[in-house]
Amino acid sequence: MYRQATLGDVDFITGDYLAEVNLANNAQAWRNGKHPGYEPTAWDGLQQTIDVIAQKGIRVVINGGALDPKALALKVEALVSEKKLNLRIAYLSGDDLYPTLGPNMPTTKDELRHLDSANTSTIPAELTYAFLSNGGDPVPMISAHAYLGARGIVEGLRRGADIVICGRVADASPVIAAAWFWHDWCETDYDELAGSLIAGHLIECSAYVTGGNFADFDNYDLDSLVKPGFPIAEIAVDGTCVISKHPGTDGFINMDTVRCQFLYELQGNTYLNSDVSAHIANVNVEEAGKDRVLISGIRGSPPPPTTKCAIFYQGGYEAQLLLNATGYGTSKKWDLLEKQLRHFIPADIMKDLETLEFQRAGVPAQNPQSQLNSTTYLRVLSTSRSQSAVIAVAKAMGNISLKHFSVNQSDISETINFIDGPNKISTFGTGHPPRYEELDTRDNYDPKDPQLYTCDTKQIRLGDVALGRSGDKGGNLNVGFFPKNPRHWPWLQGYMTKDRMRQLIGADWHDSFFIERVEFPHIHAVHFVVYGILGRGVSSSSRLDGFGKGFLDYVRDKFVEFPVDIL
CATH class of the missing domain: 3.30.1360 (Gyrase A; domain 2)
Incomplete structure (x- = not known):
């Protein structure tokens, strides 16, 4: 955050601090008063950068509030007051649905709709509803967070917020909100909103678009990729954008890095957000100068009536035993080891295991030049609701399982909240999209007239x-x-x-x-x-x-x- 604020001119700093697992890993500890609820690195970044933010008039929108955006907002407000800075702090709420959906998981499939249920071509895996098979006892829910869009953030910015602390907003929502507010779009400017959604998608994963995790990295100077700079999205009033970075930072931006990141975590050719559906089939990517790439061709339409809700529960216990073997007869060694493990796991324990898999990783090199070249792995994975069952296979290791379901956007009460003094919080409802549009059947096709090659x-x-x-x-x-x-x-x-x-x-x-x-x-x-x-x-x-x-x-x-x- 500090580098983005100091290495050049930016109007907004956005930050995506969350994966689904962050929220689940910390939820129990937070409810028990043993975790602050927000992401500590978000607080670190704001502490380091707050003076520059105030001096340069940079607005900040981050989802580092995680489980408790209010707690982080209060800390930032205290820091701002201590330094006597002229900054107004707000936080967004409404994503935490645990009070509504918890404290236990549903007892029937009908209580929550799985995210993929609208796709009639696919059926959720057998373990998707594993929480239903608990001997009739309810399974405690750990957390339930809906993915919010940009409208609440926009409301905060329009009411004068300089820093907006969010919880589980969608990864691109802070970027959409920044452009929406800056250009004073209305909520039905779907083409423009869709363009900013893709801009947010391109820069949400830190340095992915500047050379990080780049498929063609091996054809570039590796020294230039050691510490790639973070990207900047320059979003025009029509929703098109140029992806760039601060001059002098490492990494690079070209059509290939942008196309690689564009293809990351898509839902086919329609990309969904709580405020807009982006239709991306006709996306155009063009070089626009050194480390500058122009993205256009995005079209938008109303959002779907549902948004994703990530729900976690205690799935039980998981353990892996990672073993290696070397050289001649490796395949037979693994055959024998599997037979031995299956023989010595008691029959009653075997019945309690949800998963017992023997996964072979690698093939020994022919005529190996080192022992490493001749070494392969066997991963024995076991899961069970019973701790003793997992211990019988390997050392017990607790884990939390994840499922995504969808919830109606209209059921979410989203508010923007301002800290207007030590004991005063002003709250404003942010409403809902003006209309929804049900999703059509997803596009799915093979090439219509593929070119044939008759040469060798x-x-x-x-x-x-x-x-x-x-x-x-x-x-x-x-x-x-x-x-x-x-x-x-x-x-x-x-x-x-x-x-x-x-x-x-x-x-x-x-x-x-x-x-x-x-x-x-x-x-x-x-x-x-x-x-x-x-x-x-x-x-x-x-x-x-x-x-x-x-x-x-x-x-x-x-x-x-x-x-x-x-x-």
């Missing part, structure tokens, strides 16, 4: 010709690809079909999964959502790559038949 082919790795990004959406995984060379787009478009994706997933494919495919022709990208592959999702996925971040390079490392004539 050569085996190459897909990553030699394609870049992209992958990530998680609860229990679902998204992955997008685009060619390094624009001339290869017709080949990639025709090659990357739904059937091809099933083939590339390989042994991890299960017939319960479902694939959606769309294209972004203006940026030469094809995008997939694979429903169900991450199982319970995030904190309780049984996959080693539970967040889906490494899936892209797993697929890029596979060999494909590529036409020699265009290689």
